[in-house]
Amino acid sequence: MYINETHVRVRYGESDRMGYAYYGNYPLYYEVGRTEMLRTLGLSYKEMEDSGIILPVINLQSNYLAPAFYDDLLTVKTYLRELPAVRIRFEYEIYNSKGEKLNYGETTLVFTNAVSRKPCRPPEYFMQRVRAFFK
Amino acid sequence: MYINETHVRVRYGESDRMGYAYYGNYPLYYEVGRTEMLRTLGLSYKEMEDSGIILPVINLQSNYLAPAFYDDLLTVKTYLRELPAVRIRFEYEIYNSKGEKLNYGETTLVFTNAVSRKPCRPPEYFMQRVRAFFK
Amino acid sequence: MYINETHVRVRYGESDRMGYAYYGNYPLYYEVGRTEMLRTLGLSYKEMEDSGIILPVINLQSNYLAPAFYDDLLTVKTYLRELPAVRIRFEYEIYNSKGEKLNYGETTLVFTNAVSRKPCRPPEYFMQRVRAFFK
Amino acid sequence: MYINETHVRVRYGESDRMGYAYYGNYPLYYEVGRTEMLRTLGLSYKEMEDSGIILPVINLQSNYLAPAFYDDLLTVKTYLRELPAVRIRFEYEIYNSKGEKLNYGETTLVFTNAVSRKPCRPPEYFMQRVRAFFK
Numbered sequence: 359m360y361i362n363e364t365h366v367r368v369r370y371g372e373s374d375r376m377g378y379a380y381y382g383n384y385p386l387y388y389e390v391g392r393t394e395m396l397r398t399l400g401l402s403y404k405e406m407e408d409s410g411i412i413l414p415v416i417n418l419q420s421n422y423l424a425p426a427f428y429d430d431l432l433t434v435k436t437y438l439r440e441l442p443a444v445r446i447r448f449e450y451e452i453y454n455s456k457g458e459k460l461n462y463g464e465t466t467l468v469f470t471n472a473v474s475r476k477p478c479r480p481p482e483y484f485m486q487r488v489r490a491f492f493k
Numbered sequence: 494m495y496i497n498e499t500h501v502r503v504r505y506g507e508s509d510r511m512g513y514a515y516y517g518n519y520p521l522y523y524e525v526g527r528t529e530m531l532r533t534l535g536l537s538y539k540e541m542e543d544s545g546i547i548l549p550v551i552n553l554q555s556n557y558l559a560p561a562f563y564d565d566l567l568t569v570k571t572y573l574r575e576l577p578a579v580r581i582r583f584e585y586e587i588y589n590s591k592g593e594k595l596n597y598g599e600t601t602l603v604f605t606n607a608v609s610r611k612p613c614r615p616p617e618y619f620m621q622r623v624r625a626f627f628k
Numbered sequence: 629m630y631i632n633e634t635h636v637r638v639r640y641g642e643s644d645r646m647g648y649a650y651y652g653n654y655p656l657y658y659e660v661g662r663t664e665m666l667r668t669l670g671l672s673y674k675e676m677e678d679s680g681i682i683l684p685v686i687n688l689q690s691n692y693l694a695p696a697f698y699d700d701l702l703t704v705k706t707y708l709r710e711l712p713a714v715r716i717r718f719e720y721e722i723y724n725s726k727g728e729k730l731n732y733g734e735t736t737l738v739f740t741n742a743v744s745r746k747p748c749r750p751p752e753y754f755m756q757r758v759r760a761f762f763k
Numbered sequence: 764m765y766i767n768e769t770h771v772r773v774r775y776g777e778s779d780r781m782g783y784a785y786y787g788n789y790p791l792y793y794e795v796g797r798t799e800m801l802r803t804l805g806l807s808y809k810e811m812e813d814s815g816i817i818l819p820v821i822n823l824q825s826n827y828l829a830p831a832f833y834d835d836l837l838t839v840k841t842y843l844r845e846l847p848a849v850r851i852r853f854e855y856e857i858y859n860s861k862g863e864k865l866n867y868g869e870t871t872l873v874f875t876n877a878v879s880r881k882p883c884r885p886p887e888y889f890m891q892r893v894r895a896f897f898k
Contacts, residue, residue: 370798370808371650371791375542375643375698376607381550381600382524382641385517386776393775393834403775404834407510414560415516418598420553428645429798429809463553465516472511505663505673506656506785510778510833517776521641528640528699538640539699563780564663564674645812646877651820651870652790659787677780684830685786688868690823733823735786 360438360491362395368430378425384452385418388465391436392448399487411481413446413467420463424454431455441492442485444469444477495573495626497530503565513560519587520553523600526571527583534622546616548581548602555598566590576627577620579604579612630708630761632665638700648695654722655688658735661706662718669757681751683716683737690733701725711762712755714739714747765843765896767800773835783830789857790823793870796841797853804892816886818851818872825868836860846897847890849874849882 366387374380393403403413426432437449445466452461471478480488501522509515528538538548561567572584580603587596606613615623636657644650663673673683696702707719715736722731741748750758771792779785798808808818831837842854850873857866876883885893 367795369791370644370794371652373645374640375645375647376547376549377645378549380641381553382517382520384553385520386774389517389775390772402834412511414511414513414557416557418516418519418553418555418557422549422551422553425549429807502660504656505659505779506787508780509775510780510782512780515776521639524640525637537699564672646817646819648819651823652787652794654823655787655790682781684781684783684827686827688786688789688823688825688827692819692821692823695819 362398362436364391364394364434366390366432366434368426368428368432370428373428377427379427381422384420384461384463387432387434387452388450388463391434391450395436395438401484401487406481406484407472410472411478412470412472414470415465415467417466420461422461424458424460426452426454426460438488442480442488444479497533497571499526499529499569501525501567501569503561503563503567505563508563512562514562516557519555519596519598522567522569522587523585523598526569526585530571530573536619536622541616541619542607545607546613547605547607549605550600550602552601555596557596559593559595561587561589561595573623577615577623579614581615630758632668632706634661634664634704636660636702636704638696638698638702640698643698647697649697651692654690654731654733657702657704657722658720658733661704661720665706665708671754671757676751676754677742680742681748682740682742684740685735685737687736690731692731694728694730696722696724696730708758712750712758714749765800767803767841769796769799769839771795771837771839773831773833773837775833778833782832784832786827789825789866789868792837792839792857793855793868796839796855800841800843806889806892811886811889812877815877816883817875817877819875820870820872822871825866827866829863829865831857831859831865843893847885847893849884851885
């Protein structure tokens with residue numbers, strides 16, 4: 359298993375009429391979580407795309423336990439619990455600065471050839487970085 | 494059961510680097526779906542909020558079968574399959590103009606007192622409109 | 629001069645903590661305005677891009693006279709006042725359903741070759757459609 | 764004059780079909796810039812709102828010199844050049860990590876009583892913090 363923590367601050371434009379971070383922003387926060395996780399592994403999502411592999415999301419689940427508010431500094435904990443194959447699944451937990459768990463969820467993405475738009479195996483350099491955490 | 498169809502066109506700002514509608518926009522499309530469904534029932538989400546009842550989302554699930562692209566005119570089909578109680582669950586299907594199913598998902602929301610921020614029963618006028626479809 | 633009207637409804641996710649449509653959403657509304665204007669001229673922004681010409685924005689100005697609120701059905705009036713050359717300038721006015729002018733602004737975009745990313749002249753079919761309105 | 768620098772990384776969801784950060788995201792980046800500037804002055808935009816003063820934007824101008832791309836780590840330089848009165852004007856410059864200036868712009872906001880929604884003077888504690896930089 360590999361775990362990473364990163365932070366996002368709720369922007370005014372992400373708040374809604376209830377004063378809450380709009381529920382539709384959590385996929386963005388999850389994106390930040392998984393991108394920063396990969397970066398700590400020395401893996402750049404952007405470079406992978408530039409090399410011809412894209413990672414569209416095929417499943418998203420999100421559970422909202424308590425609201426995040428404007429200007430809250432959130433901790434996004436991202437978990438990689440299984441060795442990726444054609445699919446890669448990330449789990450997330452979001453906490454506010456008091457340590458309250460506000461949200462948890464997951465996304466499943468598919469390694470996809472950018473030209474053929476067909477599913478493919480993850481690049482070997484990707485697997486090498488990740489395998490170290492699944493022994 | 495009550496079903497409603499509405500349309501959203503994918504904006505340029507909603508497209509991403511892959512040329513797809515970004516996965517984080519689907520919660521917005523679902524929001525449009527349920528708001529317009531309620532409107533066809535003579536129910537205004539906004540007026541309900543103004544009268545002191547808010548409806549935060551507690552669960553979101555979304556499955557991405559095929560991408561929507563910039564400028565696609567999408568059909569959002571919204572289903573209310575169960576009589577709401579404290580919770581109300583909407584299901585969604587999203588189709589492109591060729592009739593291809595691109596996405597399906599659901600959201601669960603909780604009727605909540607805007608002042609106490611405690612769960613509450615749906616207003617009686619709301620239930621009256623909805624009940625007619627669950628006989 | 630060519631004028632077009634289209635409509636956008638303020639989404640919940642576009643509202644902010646003040647209950648207003650967040651100021652950062654107006655560029656999206658302007659985008660809808662100019663895209664729909666072009667569509668009424670038989671011009672598809674998407675097809676132009678697919679044919680190798682992109683239109684990045686180089687200048688945006690927006691003046692906020694009064695707030696738009698969640699669920700407001702806005703009228704976006706888009707004006708093309710000058711025959712486009714390498715640059716094309718659109719002006720916008722946004723009204724609520726009471727006819728109150730809430731916002732006005734403009735954007736300037738540059739016809740750009742998608743491969744070289746250099747400015748270029750608008751395609752001839754584009755100019756043909758537009759010229760009719762500038763005699 | 765008071766100047767502050769902060770950083771934002773372009774999210775995937777903020778990129779568009781051209782691979783650029785969508786022009787409509789810059790108002791969000793400007794918001795981050797001014798919020799973080801106020802924070803370094805010991806001023807919380809959120810607390811000011813909670814104390815009954817809101818700051819709606821009345822004018823936005825943005826000039827796009829070169830695109831920002833997905834995953835770019837941007838520097839947002841925010842300038843307060845004039846002592847605020849009922850209005851406060853922020854200027855911004857956005858640079859990529861190579862030091863290239865990508866964008867500059869400004870926003871004007873109005874101190875507004877949250878209840879009456881009428882313009883008002885900035886709170887005295889606000890002016891005290893700011894005045895030190897305008898001698």
